[in-house]
Amino acid sequence: MVASALIAGCGGGGGGGGGGFAALGATATGTGTGTGTATGTSTAPATQSSATTPVPNEVIDSSGAIAADAYKATAAAFAKDAGIAYRYGNPAAVDNTGIPTLFQRADQTMSAYHAGTWQVGGPLLADAGLYSTNQAHIGFVPDNISVRMGVGDLQISAVDHNTFAQAPQLPWQEAAAWDGSAGRTNYNVSTYKTAGLTNGEPVAVARCGGRTGFCAESVVAFQNGLIGTAGTNTANNRSSVKLPANKVPTGIAMTNNSEYALVTVWDTTALKGQVAVISLAGLCNNCNPYDSAKNGSYDAWYDWWHEWMGVYPGLPNMGNIAFMKVLGYVDLPGMNAPTEIAVTTGFDQFGTSLPEKNGEFMGQTYSPLTDAAKRASFTGSGSNANRYAKAGVAVVISKSEKKAAFIDLKPLFTYVNSVYFGTGPTEFTNLGQADNQWPYTFANKPQQTPTVISTVALDDRPTAVRTTLFGSVHRAWIATESGSLRIYGLGNVPTGTVAADVAEKGRVAIGKNPTSLAISKIDPENTSIEPLNQQVLVASRGDRKIQWVRFASDGNSGSVVRNLQDSRIVDPIAVEDADNFASNNMVLSIADYAGKKVSNYRYGSVIFANRGGSWSCQPPGGCAVQPTNGVNIEFGGSFAMEGKPFQIRTANVP
Numbered sequence: 001m002v003a004s005a006l007i008a009g010c011g012g013g014g015g016g017g018g019g020g021f022a023a024l025g026a027t028a029t030g031t032g033t034g035t036g037t038a039t040g041t042s043t044a045p046a047t048q049s050s051a052t053t054p055v056p057n058e059v060i061d062s063s064g065a066i067a068a069d070a071y072k073a074t075a076a077a078f079a080k081d082a083g084i085a086y087r088y089g090n091p092a093a094v095d096n097t098g099i100p101t102l103f104q105r106a107d108q109t110m111s112a113y114h115a116g117t118w119q120v121g122g123p124l125l126a127d128a129g130l131y132s133t134n135q136a137h138i139g140f141v142p143d144n145i146s147v148r149m150g151v152g153d154l155q156i157s158a159v160d161h162n163t164f165a166q167a168p169q170l171p172w173q174e175a176a177a178w179d180g181s182a183g184r185t186n187y188n189v190s191t192y193k194t195a196g197l198t199n200g201e202p203v204a205v206a207r208c209g210g211r212t213g214f215c216a217e218s219v220v221a222f223q224n225g226l227i228g229t230a231g232t233n234t235a236n237n238r239s240s241v242k243l244p245a246n247k248v249p250t251g252i253a254m255t256n257n258s259e260y261a262l263v264t265v266w267d268t269t270a271l272k273g274q275v276a277v278i279s280l281a282g283l284c285n286n287c288n289p290y291d292s293a294k295n296g297s298y299d300a301w302y303d304w305w306h307e308w309m310g311v312y313p314g315l316p317n318m319g320n321i322a323f324m325k326v327l328g329y330v331d332l333p334g335m336n337a338p339t340e341i342a343v344t345t346g347f348d349q350f351g352t353s354l355p356e357k358n359g360e361f362m363g364q365t366y367s368p369l370t371d372a373a374k375r376a377s378f379t380g381s382g383s384n385a386n387r388y389a390k391a392g393v394a395v396v397i398s399k400s401e402k403k404a405a406f407i408d409l410k411p412l413f414t415y416v417n418s419v420y421f422g423t424g425p426t427e428f429t430n431l432g433q434a435d436n437q438w439p440y441t442f443a444n445k446p447q448q449t450p451t452v453i454s455t456v457a458l459d460d461r462p463t464a465v466r467t468t469l470f471g472s473v474h475r476a477w478i479a480t481e482s483g484s485l486r487i488y489g490l491g492n493v494p495t496g497t498v499a500a501d502v503a504e505k506g507r508v509a510i511g512k513n514p515t516s517l518a519i520s521k522i523d524p525e526n527t528s529i530e531p532l533n534q535q536v537l538v539a540s541r542g543d544r545k546i547q548w549v550r551f552a553s554d555g556n557s558g559s560v561v562r563n564l565q566d567s568r569i570v571d572p573i574a575v576e577d578a579d580n581f582a583s584n585n586m587v588l589s590i591a592d593y594a595g596k597k598v599s600n601y602r603y604g605s606v607i608f609a610n611r612g613g614s615w616s617c618q619p620p621g622g623c624a625v626q627p628t629n630g631v632n633i634e635f636g637g638s639f640a641m642e643g644k645p646f647q648i649r650t651a652n653v654p
Helices: 068-075 081-088 187-194 372-376 410-421
Strands: 134-144 151-160 163-165 202-206 218-222 224-232 240-242 246-254 261-267 274-280 319-331 338-345 391-399 402-409 451-457 464-465 477-481 486-488 504-509 513-521 533-538 545-551 558-564 572-576 587-590 595-603 632-640 643-652
Touching: 068 081, 081 261, 081 391, 081 643, 134 202, 134 218, 134 558, 151 587, 151 595, 218 246, 240 319, 246 274, 261 338, 274 391, 274 464, 274 587, 319 451, 319 513, 372 410, 391 464, 391 477, 402 477, 464 587, 504 558, 533 572, 572 643, 587 643, 595 643
Parallel strands: 202 246, 246 338, 464 513, 513 572
Antiparallel strands: 134 151, 134 643, 151 163, 202 218, 218 224, 224 240, 246 261, 261 274, 274 319, 338 391, 391 402, 402 451, 464 477, 477 486, 486 504, 513 533, 533 545, 545 558, 572 587, 587 595, 595 632
């Protein structure tokens, strides 16, 4: 199943990026073979930068109570070296004994077409083909916070003019734009500094995921409590909210279709852990959520990838977030120091696609929702009754407390959906930040507040968490410090998870200190290559390697099916798989913290969409990986960061 009209041409396009770049006036405050040659065959060992500053990995005392001074000091340092050490430990020693230096192709320029390089395929053709790129937002600890804010942009991969670019590089659309720093500081984020909202210091970066074309923007949590969007050249709505000063963000996740952002916080006044729930709404690019007419730098509302022609927080959208509001906080009984969060609604993003419209997103067709007939189509046996999420579950871990909490989001979805699709008044037209404006806060409508299903004690420190996105089997995966991936049942997430569903199903042995879990992102027409929703990539910081863990069909067991080690990898703190759209690329990216770089590796063939003629990398074989000593993975290249990267989120976007 492919939503062809919806995602055709995704990837940033050849233009875009112009016009209307103005931050919102106020921030809401919330209670093949290729043509290259081998250039990477040297055996010089990787080098490691200075070690991170260790922090006592305890904010609790021997009795399990919060140690107030340590708690507050650690909360204040989450975006710095010391906070990274608390969350992810310290780098492993670099020992490349027995570790290969994988093959690397030569860089070739895009010459007259635009800036940038390519490595696979060729020769360059005048026809751009089915152009697409994967774009990434990188969270990093800057070398100089006065120069870089810690959120940057990179092009991870690109199909363009009969070539494939597998080296991370600045997006060509931004490389020479604005003040010359574009890419190194995300444009949206720079506007927050100009507006005096934050100087940077990101704590966490989140993006929805699973299907190509939906996750246009990331949402970033900053040390000072600002939560704001990071965009690309063609999807750059600026929206932000500010948490109170005593609510320090520590992790962030987004629901499947960008309905909500969930932020773990440490309350440094009450010394307790919470989850902030932030309602999100997508809109056309550079459009004002409070005014549908053209107004100054804002455009009049228009059909942007068939997005809603209205502002509907809490409903599925295309991810170009124009509105945010903090609805309230969920207490975490028995958990005071949450460190990471993952979330799923169990809902497939392609479920929002209209077959009668060649797969386009439903929003524009069914706007406005003040039309009673359109609202009715989302209820009962209506044509859209199954085109939105009705429940969800979030999983929160606490490293120091060795616990995991499971949160039921069904009360939230049930209430909000009842307002949009009920027969009562269209209250959702009263948009605003007050408690009694839409979307209502928990203080105003407490019946929508998510509840904690259960809290699980673990026998080891949890270091990373991820969930399945959709499908028939719903699981949470929790990695622990000594090298274990725990599998937890979630029941049938789309209808609601209950306490009896939350049980450990199995364990998989993985590398030491696994600091990142990434969903395997596969072309939906080629799931036989790598199984969609049945595989995660693990960054083992303690063993300096990446592992692919593939799960059985029942989701209750799994095994490591592939390992990546390369002498260039210094400190793999995070990993992310790239979207495969129209053309398979099989590229992953590593945020190398102590190595101060982002590195790409390709682990399968590049297969362009079938175009025939002089096009390279054609099906079925495409352009294969060049093995090194039997290892069927090649090095795509690295991009040197102006700081230490610790999070990376990628997507193929409009």
